[in-house]
Amino acid sequence: MRRLRNWRADHPVAARAIGITVTVLAGALVVASLLLPNKPYVRPALFLSVPVEALIGAVVLTALPRRPRLVLAWLGGIVLGVLTLLNLLDIGFYQYLGRGFNIILDWSLFADAYAYLKDTLGGTGALGALAAVIALVLFIPAVSALSVVRVSNVMARHRAATTRTVLVLSLVWMTSTALGLQVGGTPLASDRTVTLLQARAENVRTTLRDEREFTRTAQADKFGNTPASQLVPDLRGKDMIFTFIESYGRSAVEDPIMAPGVDRTLDASTQALAQAGFHAKSGWLTSATYGGSSWLGHSTFMSGLWVDNQQRYRTVTSSDHLTLTEAFKKTGAWDTVGIMPGVQKGWPEAKWYGLDKVRNAFQLGYQGPKFSWSTMPDQFTLEQFQKLEHSKKRDKPLASFVILTSSHQPWAPIPKMVGWDQLGNGSIFDAIEKAGTKPADVIADSTRSKEGYGKSVQYSVTALTQWLERYGNDNTVLVFLGDHQPISRVSGNHASRDVPCAIVAKDPKVLDKIADWGWTDGLRPAHNAPVWKMSSFRDRFLTAYGSTPHPSGR
Structure with a gap:
């Protein structure tokens, strides 16, 4: 850390440029994760929407003291990473099975998927694919958490600018919602993550209810x-x-x-x-x-x-x-x-x-x-x-x-x-x-x-x-x-x-x-x-x- 501080002191312009770049990338990653669809057919215009979850998160994180803010940022980032993984699973399942991933029923299918890869790509290829998947499962939540923490720290240091930006974007979001404004056929105002969370919760309830009803049907x-x-x-x-x-x-x-x-x-x-x-x-x-x-x-x-x-x-x-x-x-x-x-x-x-x-x-x-x-x-x-x-x-x-x-x-x-x-x-x-x-x-x-x-x-x-x-x-x-x-x-x-x-x-x-x-x-x-x-x-x-x-x- 001492060497890093010394390098920053010796190269202030480069350090500032790198810091801005990392912050921009972290913010872009958070927004992209909130807007990521769960189906394989993606319109690029989708990523131009304004996610309401980002606005709510900015308000909450900016208002909190440092320690609670860091705890919430870490937890929120991990949750965002898990939701991103679930969206990626949905995309894969739609490609191969024509439906989304069921978080209650589909875990057993991974053994079959590995067996298929082993038969198709050979043992070495299957192990390589498995290692890549495990790395991805660990990497995405970690990077999401670091990104949210990074963005929250920047917002906390610039509370006034953050507040003004959130107010402007909130006005844009509400106006877009009221008028149904779109970009490239995609609504400018987005609540995709909230909607997907509601859909997943409903899917869990439906799955549990279906199990009981189908048992009676089978009789x-x-x-x-x-x-x-x-x-x-x-x-x-x-x-x-x-x-x-x-x-x-x-x-x-x-x-x-x-x-x-x-x-x-x-x-x-x-x-x-x-x-x-x-x-x-x-x-x-x-x-x-x-x-x-x-x-x-x-x-x-x-x-x-x-x-x-x-x-x-x-x-x-x-x-x-x-x-x-x-x-x-x-x-x-x-x-x-x-x-x-x-x-x-x-x-x-x-x-x-x-x-x-x-x-x-x-x-x-x-x-x-x-x-x-x-x-x-x-x-x-x-x-x-x-x-x-x-x-x-x-x-x-x-x-x-x-x-x-x-x-x-x-x-x-x-x-x-x-x-x-x-x-x-x-x-x-x-x-x-x-x-x-x-x-x-x-x-x-x-x-x-x-x-x-x-x-x-x-x-x-x-x-x-x-x-x-x-x-x-x-x-x-x-x-x-x-x-x-x-x-x-x-x-x-x-x-x-x-x-x-x-x-x-x-x-x-x-x-x-x-x-x-x-x-x-x-x-x-x-x-x-x-x-x-x-x-x-x-x-x-x-x-x-x-x-x-x-x-x-x-």
């Missing part, structure tokens, strides 16, 4: 007490397959970059299936999730409940609410199996889904390379499903729940189709994976991400439909759909949450049962095809195939 089930003999009688003897294609959303079918290739694949697959005797109808379902959290889409579709957050997921999977696969199991006329290449740890939800058996990532015999997050190519998953389960002689038909993962972000590298008889243990994919695009080359490039995403959906659809051509029979009924739209870097900031859904069968009676749904013939839904909430599918499906409602719960 009520239209088909909860339906006798086994009255569940899906019109599908007896059918080999049922419910399949999700990762991130297969409406954008894949309608976006100008992805759609041409995907639509060609859907149309060609429709024709190939028709030549094999299969026909399809397709429509749109609005997913309960967006960009990620696939399990929310899976549970919404299978349960008929709107499962749009982690607490609802925990609640419903702990209940006895009937899922589609459980409905088939309950009849006693089907065996049930889950094919889960993305599951790499314990999965207690299998019991709730009513699955007699689950084949996870380690039980499918794959010895080839991972394709980023995806543990194995969809073609291999489907072939092992055939060998290990679907082809086995059994006394009952099979109701299967299959998750395909090759179209999971970051859409690099992407598998390619190989001869079905050449799949072996999966090592044939070594050369394909090594020659593929690296995740780091596309992860931040919107155009390349879109191109990769479109190709990955084409691959998944091709693998699934070729499998059906190869192994399906007169009693096979395939229901396949996307779990959610891809992230906003691919689908856009204002994309819908719609995903395609198709029912495919050889037996014409199967599709006749849904003739009144208004769905489009073929695998590609028309733009104006019906759009239903994903949670409505279970009851519509059970009803269409002869199930009789016997409600349970309240």
Whole structure:
């Protein structure tokens, strides 16, 4: 400190210039933090607004004695830094999940985010990203606190000038509020931080209230007490397959970059299936999730409940609410199996889904390379499903729940189709994976991400439909759909949450049962095809195939 004081004494002009610069930067940081939006689409004019929180803070800090002022400045700066971090979290969540960060429910998602980074960037890259995040979490509140303290000290030394400035800006703020004055389409008077705090408080209350209400909702089930003999009688003897294609959303079918290739694949697959005797109808379902959290889409579709957050997921999977696969199991006329290449740890939800058996990532015999997050190519998953389960002689038909993962972000590298008889243990994919695009080359490039995403959906659809051509029979009924739209870097900031859904069968009676749904013939839904909430599918499906409602719960 002595050296610093000596330097200031020896270089007064430079010291004054540096001091003014630091003060200006500190003030700018405080104002920018108060005006920072919590969504990724930012207008620069937003930062020209006058934040009322800064005016109130200036009045309070200027009026206090030194010691209380410093304590309040430090606390206020830390709070401002935490609020800034929450806004940044919101921006990230909007980019990847199409919603803001829920401070009660979303902490558990960080472990999944780290696992995704590890699969995408490798262990070293993931550790580097984690270190950067930790540094940011410590740095932002510290710098915010120092900035508020710096500005408060300057205001305290110049109380008269501060008072005059606050009075003028307060008059500007009130006038702007009364007249609705704007700069670049943004209100000149801002109360953004107060508004966001109120919104967060309301979100906490809503989350707690929703938890209680959803628990009651999950106890009520239209088909909860339906006798086994009255569940899906019109599908007896059918080999049922419910399949999700990762991130297969409406954008894949309608976006100008992805759609041409995907639509060609859907149309060609429709024709190939028709030549094999299969026909399809397709429509749109609005997913309960967006960009990620696939399990929310899976549970919404299978349960008929709107499962749009982690607490609802925990609640419903702990209940006895009937899922589609459980409905088939309950009849006693089907065996049930889950094919889960993305599951790499314990999965207690299998019991709730009513699955007699689950084949996870380690039980499918794959010895080839991972394709980023995806543990194995969809073609291999489907072939092992055939060998290990679907082809086995059994006394009952099979109701299967299959998750395909090759179209999971970051859409690099992407598998390619190989001869079905050449799949072996999966090592044939070594050369394909090594020659593929690296995740780091596309992860931040919107155009390349879109191109990769479109190709990955084409691959998944091709693998699934070729499998059906190869192994399906007169009693096979395939229901396949996307779990959610891809992230906003691919689908856009204002994309819908719609995903395609198709029912495919050889037996014409199967599709006749849904003739009144208004769905489009073929695998590609028309733009104006019906759009239903994903949670409505279970009851519509059970009803269409002869199930009789016997409600349970309240």
